[in-house]
Amino acid sequence: MGLIAALALVLVASVAVGAKFIAFDELWRALVAGPGAGGAGGAVDSGDAAARVSENAAIIFELRLPRTWLGLWAGAALGLSGALMQSLTRNPLAEPGLLGVNSGAAAAIVVGISVFGITSPSKYIWFALLGAAAAAALVYALGARGASANIPVKLVLAGAAVSAVLMAVVWGVTLLDSAALDHYRFWVLGSLTGRDSSILAQVLPFIVVGGVLALALAWPLNAMALGDDVARGLGLNPTWVRVLSALAVTFLCGAATAAVGPIAFVGLAVPHAVRSIVGPDDRWVLPLSMLAAPVLLLAADVLGRVLVSPNELQVGVVTAFLGAPVLIALVTRRGPVRL
Amino acid sequence: MRLRAIGSRRRRGVFTAIVLAAAVFIGFIVALLVGDFALAPRDVFGAVFGSGEGSGRFLIVEVRIPRALVAIGVGAAFGISGAIFQSLVRNPLGTPEIIGFTQGSSAGAVAGITLFGATGIALTGWAVVGGIVTALAVWLFAFRRGALGYRLIIVGIGVGAMLNAVTWWLLTRANLATAQSAMAWLIGSLSARSWAHVWVLVGAFVLLVVPLMFAGRTLRILEMGDAAATGLGVRVSAASTALIALAVVLCALAVSLAGPVPFIALAAPQVARRIARSPGVTLLHSGLVGALLLLVSDVVAQHALSGRAIPVGVVTGVVGGAYLAWILTARTRADR
Numbered sequence: 001m002g003l004i005a006a007l008a009l010v011l012v013a014s015v016a017v018g019a020k021f022i023a024f025d026e027l028w029r030a031l032v033a034g035p036g037a038g039g040a041g042g043a044v045d046s047g048d049a050a051a052r053v054s055e056n057a058a059i060i061f062e063l064r065l066p067r068t069w070l071g072l073w074a075g076a077a078l079g080l081s082g083a084l085m086q087s088l089t090r091n092p093l094a095e096p097g098l099l100g101v102n103s104g105a106a107a108a109i110v111v112g113i114s115v116f117g118i119t120s121p122s123k124y125i126w127f128a129l130l131g132a133a134a135a136a137a138l139v140y141a142l143g144a145r146g147a148s149a150n151i152p153v154k155l156v157l158a159g160a161a162v163s164a165v166l167m168a169v170v171w172g173v174t175l176l177d178s179a180a181l182d183h184y185r186f187w188v189l190g191s192l193t194g195r196d197s198s199i200l201a202q203v204l205p206f207i208v209v210g211g212v213l214a215l216a217l218a219w220p221l222n223a224m225a226l227g228d229d230v231a232r233g234l235g236l237n238p239t240w241v242r243v244l245s246a247l248a249v250t251f252l253c254g255a256a257t258a259a260v261g262p263i264a265f266v267g268l269a270v271p272h273a274v275r276s277i278v279g280p281d282d283r284w285v286l287p288l289s290m291l292a293a294p295v296l297l298l299a300a301d302v303l304g305r306v307l308v309s310p311n312e313l314q315v316g317v318v319t320a321f322l323g324a325p326v327l328i329a330l331v332t333r334r335g336p337v338r339l
Numbered sequence: 340m341r342l343r344a345i346g347s348r349r350r351r352g353v354f355t356a357i358v359l360a361a362a363v364f365i366g367f368i369v370a371l372l373v374g375d376f377a378l379a380p381r382d383v384f385g386a387v388f389g390s391g392e393g394s395g396r397f398l399i400v401e402v403r404i405p406r407a408l409v410a411i412g413v414g415a416a417f418g419i420s421g422a423i424f425q426s427l428v429r430n431p432l433g434t435p436e437i438i439g440f441t442q443g444s445s446a447g448a449v450a451g452i453t454l455f456g457a458t459g460i461a462l463t464g465w466a467v468v469g470g471i472v473t474a475l476a477v478w479l480f481a482f483r484r485g486a487l488g489y490r491l492i493i494v495g496i497g498v499g500a501m502l503n504a505v506t507w508w509l510l511t512r513a514n515l516a517t518a519q520s521a522m523a524w525l526i527g528s529l530s531a532r533s534w535a536h537v538w539v540l541v542g543a544f545v546l547l548v549v550p551l552m553f554a555g556r557t558l559r560i561l562e563m564g565d566a567a568a569t570g571l572g573v574r575v576s577a578a579s580t581a582l583i584a585l586a587v588v589l590c591a592l593a594v595s596l597a598g599p600v601p602f603i604a605l606a607a608p609q610v611a612r613r614i615a616r617s618p619g620v621t622l623l624h625s626g627l628v629g630a631l632l633l634l635v636s637d638v639v640a641q642h643a644l645s646g647r648a649i650p651v652g653v654v655t656g657v658v659g660g661a662y663l664a665w666i667l668t669a670r671t672r673a674d675r
Contacts, residue, residue, distance in 0.1 A: 161661075161663035163660075164601065164656055164663065165656065165657050168653050169657075171650075175519070175649070175650065176649075178519050181515070185507060185510045188507050264504065317504040317505075324500050327493060328494050328498070
């Protein structure tokens with residue numbers, strides 16, 4: 001309950017706070033007036049108040065709402081995929097970057113820009129999705145072989161290896177092609193702005209499919225936590241659970257990364273926080289992470305708008321600075337985090 | 340029996356060290372022979388022994404020899420510092436990256452380039468200061484009565500991620516040309532290295548040779564476990580602090596001369612351990628393997644794409660990643 005209230009609060013704040021702060025009564029009036037108010041109110045000189053409503057409506061409907069909406073979905077996808085990945089790899093450090101998803105998306109985008117001359121975000125998003133999926137598949141093929149007891153560790157190592165090669169590709173391309181670097185340096189920070197609403201429409205199907213799949217996997221993952229043998233005894237096929245989880249992670253995380261860029265720590269920190277409150281049951285951890293992550297992401301976004309006002313800090317910078325101390329506190333206070 | 344086994348292992352160690360040194364020497368010769376400007380071997384050797392003349396002599400003496408020597412020295416420094424880190428944290432992924440040194444020096448260098456227009460020695464200063472400050476901060480967070488390993492790695496990851504965000508944020512604030520020159524530094528490159536760089540390396544290794552001899556011995560004792568090491572008269576926390584400091588100095592040296600070239604520090608100790616078939620850390624072999632890796636990578640980087648030299652960091656990144664993947668599949672086969 002508290003979580004939903006927090007989410008609502010952050011949503012309102014994200015719409016209201018920014019370079020131009022909009023008071024709550026004005027916010028309400030502009031919302032009621034609807035997106036059409038921008039044109040109608042501006043034409044007729046019916047006083048100061050109406051003009052203000054129309055200006056606010058323009059800001060809200062064209063800038064703040066899409067941004068908030070995008071943050072909501074991207075945050076949910078990141079939180080869910082982080083929780084899923086930590087359960088899947090039995091590794092408290094697992095996060096989207098780890099299975100090569102981020103670097104796959106980055107490499108594909110850079111290649112898309114440099115080789116195919118694509119410069120609009122709504123087009124290179126497909127490259128990002130494809131790259132994320134390809135990298136995740138490769139990591140899984142490398143890491144999920146041999147004795148199954150070692151698979152979690154090997155997945156992480158395979159992720160590191162694949163990421164390293166892909167990042168070298170990114171370095172190489174961006175060094176030779178300054179246009180690619182110019183796009184890449186803004187994409188890599190992760191930001192909710194400057195992305196039009198068509199991007200969300202493009203990735204939304206992936207987020208929804210991945211989300212449904214992930215939530216459906218909560219019970220099988222609980223069983224897997226007891227070990228492959230127990231899971232088999234309960235009538236599950238561990239390989240299929242792993243493959244489906246990896247698929248869900250790729251969908252969620254690839255879509256989020258494609259839409260908002262590689263955002264650090266949301267997928268890592270949120271499931272830890274949730275787990276410390278409700279315990280390790282994935283039937284709670286997965287949905288609650290899905291709700292809590294957008295709170296963190298949107299709060300970070302709002303913070304980024306206020307901190308260096310009238311400029312903005314990209315949300316990726318803020319999450320790194322919010323998330324890293326949490327991580328450090330986790331390990332220095334309690335010793336090793338275990339799953 | 341046992342003594343003889345130890346003796347043969349030592350002989351094997353000496354033998355592989357000689358073979359590795361020979362390989363480095365051959366690599367050095369090859370690095371002198373190949374280049375965009377074709378030179379006959381006779382001219383090359385003439386230049387080396389002082390009888391050549393003109394542009395060929397300049398190219399060999401002022402360009403190729405210093406570049407190859409810097410590659411050898413920097414590779415050795417990365418290899419040794421990686422070996423110390425990996426041995427101390429008892430994790431094959433332990434590299435200068437884990438204690439945030441690389442990210443710190445990158446953030447420092449990018450700050451120097453974008454905010455203050457630093458170049459040359461000033462840039463090196465920014466990088467080294469950034470790296471050392473970060474390493475110190477991570478060390479203070481993670482250090483608790485000699486307990487290392489896991490906590491150090493996580494604190495390093497956290498601090499590294501924050502610094503990465505700073506680095507890229509600075510890059511978005513800069514204009515594109517500045518960002519690109521900063522990028523070139525971030526990847527690590529050996530182009531345009533001169534004799535001044537070589538002398539810095541020589542001086543540093545002369546100063547460090549004695550500490551390094553002690554370091555190898557102490558590390559082998561520490562690898563027996565903290566309790567055994569204490570029993571053998573090693574003060575564990577003081578020793579590991581000193582060793583970390585040594586590794587950081589080596590890493591700072593390497594980064595200041597070539598930028599944060601990835602993967603040498605990761606791969607060299609692992610390869611060295613396999614070649615020497617040594618159960619423990621081998622600083623000498625790690626250094627030689629590191630030198631060989633960087634030298635060969637640099638030759639490849641200069642000639643892999645015809646007409647366009649790529650920075651050596653791109654090559655080591657690709658090779659290193661492929662190597663990690665190979666370790667993974669090799670281990671998997673052994674599992675079965």
